[in-house]
Amino acid sequence: MPAPSPVVELRDVSKVYPPTVKGGAEVVAIDGVSLTVDAGDVYGIIGYSGAGKSTLVRLINALERSTSGEILVNGQDIARLPERDLRPVRLGIGMIFQQFNLLGSRTVAANVGYPLEVARQPKDTRRARVAEMLDFVGLSDKARAYPDQLSGGQKQRVGIARALATQPGILLADEATSALDPETTHEVLDLLGRVNKEFGVTIVVITHEMDVIQTLATKVAVMDQGRVIEHGDVFDVFSNPQQPASARFVSTVVKGLPSAGELAVLRQRHPGRIVTLAFRDSSVDQARVFGEFAAAGVTFEVVYGGINEIQGRSFGHLTLALTSAGGDSTIDAVLDRVRTLTTVTEVR
Numbered sequence: 001m002p003a004p005s006p007v008v009e010l011r012d013v014s015k016v017y018p019p020t021v022k023g024g025a026e027v028v029a030i031d032g033v034s035l036t037v038d039a040g041d042v043y044g045i046i047g048y049s050g051a052g053k054s055t056l057v058r059l060i061n062a063l064e065r066s067t068s069g070e071i072l073v074n075g076q077d078i079a080r081l082p083e084r085d086l087r088p089v090r091l092g093i094g095m096i097f098q099q100f101n102l103l104g105s106r107t108v109a110a111n112v113g114y115p116l117e118v119a120r121q122p123k124d125t126r127r128a129r130v131a132e133m134l135d136f137v138g139l140s141d142k143a144r145a146y147p148d149q150l151s152g153g154q155k156q157r158v159g160i161a162r163a164l165a166t167q168p169g170i171l172l173a174d175e176a177t178s179a180l181d182p183e184t185t186h187e188v189l190d191l192l193g194r195v196n197k198e199f200g201v202t203i204v205v206i207t208h209e210m211d212v213i214q215t216l217a218t219k220v221a222v223m224d225q226g227r228v229i230e231h232g233d234v235f236d237v238f239s240n241p242q243q244p245a246s247a248r249f250v251s252t253v254v255k256g257l258p259s260a261g262e263l264a265v266l267r268q269r270h271p272g273r274i275v276t277l278a279f280r281d282s283s284v285d286q287a288r289v290f291g292e293f294a295a296a297g298v299t300f301e302v303v304y305g306g307i308n309e310i311q312g313r314s315f316g317h318l319t320l321a322l323t324s325a326g327g328d329s330t331i332d333a334v335l336d337r338v339r340t341l342t343t344v345t346e347v348r
Contacts, residue, residue, distance in 0.1 A: 004038035006072070007170060007202045008060055013069030013079075015055055015226075029055040030066070031226035037219075039169075042196050042203045044217030044234065046210065046249060051223040053206045057172050060204065061093045062086050073170070091119055094163030094201075098175035100155040102147040102162075109134065109143040112161045119166055133161035137191060153184035160191060164199070171195060174206045189216050210253045214238065214310055222246045238308070239280050239315035255305045256317050262304065263347055270303050272323035273331055278343040279307060280315045289341055296334040298324045319347065 015030035030052050037043045047053050058064040059071055062078050071079040078089055102111050109130050116126040134140045137157040147155055156176060163171055173192065177185040193216060195201050205217060213220050213234060220238075221231035224245045230237060238254060241247040247256075257276050258266060266274060279286060286307075293300045304319035324330040338344055 004040065006036050007039045007041075007074060008035070008037040008204070009070070009072040010035045010056075010059075011070040011072070013056075013059065013071060014067050015052075015059060015064065016067045028226055030059065032069075033223075033226075033228050035221055035228060035231065037202060037204060039202055040196070040200060041219055042192075042205065042217045044205045044207060044213040044220040045223060046207055046213055046220060047223035048208060048245075050225075052226040053208075053223055054174055056223070057095075057174050057204060057206045060170075060172060061090055061095060091115075091166045092168050093170045093172060094166065094168040095172045095174065096156065096159045096163050096176045098178045100147070100152075100159050100179075102155060102158060104147050106146075107143065108139060108145050108147070108150070108158050111147070111158055112165055115162060115165050129165055130161075133164055136164070136194075137161045151184075152180050153187055156180065156184075156188050157191065160188075160195070164195065164201070169200075169202060171201050171203045172206070173203060175208070176205070177207070177209065177212055185212070186215070192216060210249050214253055214308070218311070222249065235281075235310045235313050235315070238310060254308050254316060257345060258304045258319055258347060266303050266319070266321070270301060270321035272299075272321045273328070274303070274319060274321055274347045275335065276305065276317050276319040276345040276347055277338070278317055278345075281313050285341075286318075289338055292334055292337050292341075293322070296324070296330055297326060298322055298331055298334050 010033050013030055013033045017027040017029060019026055033056065045053050045056060055064065059066050066079045069079065070077050073089055078086065103114065106114065112133055113126045113130045116129060134143055137160055139154060139157055142150065142154065150158065177188050180188060189212065192203060196203050205212060207213065217234050219232065220234045221228045222237065222243065222245060229243045230241065230246045237246060238250050241250050277289065290300065300320045300322050302318050303321050305317040307314050307316035322331050335344055
């Protein structure tokens with residue numbers, strides 16, 4: 001199977017802003033970032049506010065210029081291209097925004113058709129493409145409506161239709177679901193998933209919401225203070241984060257070891273010894289682990305944690321309260337056997 005081809009490559013890219021006050025320090029928004037986004041990826045970039053995510057996405061379509069480094073889009077370094085040569089590059093990069101950025105004085109159809117006007121497409125071509133895109137996002141009946149007559153989810157679907165109008169190969173989504181309620185968020189994420197699968201569009205998703213990454217992305221980069229501190233397949237980063245900032249994000253959707261305060265509550269509610277078991281992918285059969293406890297006469301109760309699934313692969317932690325009529329020696333013996341199957345952490 002041939003290796004995937006890079007669509008976007010960032011090589012040691014930095015963005016430094018001048019001091020905001022006389023005599024002040026420069027502001028380093030992006031600090032030596034290197035990333036590769038392959039064709040067909042849904043690449044999530046996540047980080048807390050101020051991490052540099054939105055600046056990074058603006059560098060990819062040259063809405064802002066990098067201070068140093070290379071930014072290759074389909075093999076072409078856009079970082080140093082003159083403005084006149086950037087227009088065809090930008091036509092191949094669609095973008096959707098948190099606040100939709102629709103033109104209030106234009107109808108839905110006119111909003112979707114606007115980038116085609118800028119590209120000087122013939123009127124008949126524009127009309128056909130607008131109809132196709134509105135049908136794809138399920139808003140054919142809203143063609144003559146105005147943005148202020150739409151819900152937030154409908155506005156974002158118009159934004160997606162507009163971003164796809166020029167048939168881009170790359171779609172940038174900058175906090176595209178942050179202004180939406182949970183149900184509408186999932187509708188938009190489902191739509192973006194269809195964009196990726198049905199049109200083969202490579203998507204870069206900027207977000208601070210881990211569930212967006214978990215639902216949509218195939219790969220993820222975690223940013224902190226302008227740097228990429230961890231990146232890889234979503235499953236690998238979620239199931240085994242290597243950096244504290246990554247672990248904090250993962251903890252918002254995945255419960256690991258209970259904190260000291262949570263452990264104190266668990267001890268009040270549950271007698272016996274408390275242990276946490278790690279489960280990752282199909283390498284550990286939960287039924288076999290629990291069968292070891294049952295065979296040894298050890299009673300167990302799940303008191304904390306959970307199992308998550310990403311793209312058909314499962315991972316998580318389960319914290320158990322263990323009791324046995326045979327006492328600690330029986331529990332020790334069964335834990336020794338369970339340790340040959342998975343990681344066991346005794347929470348003390």
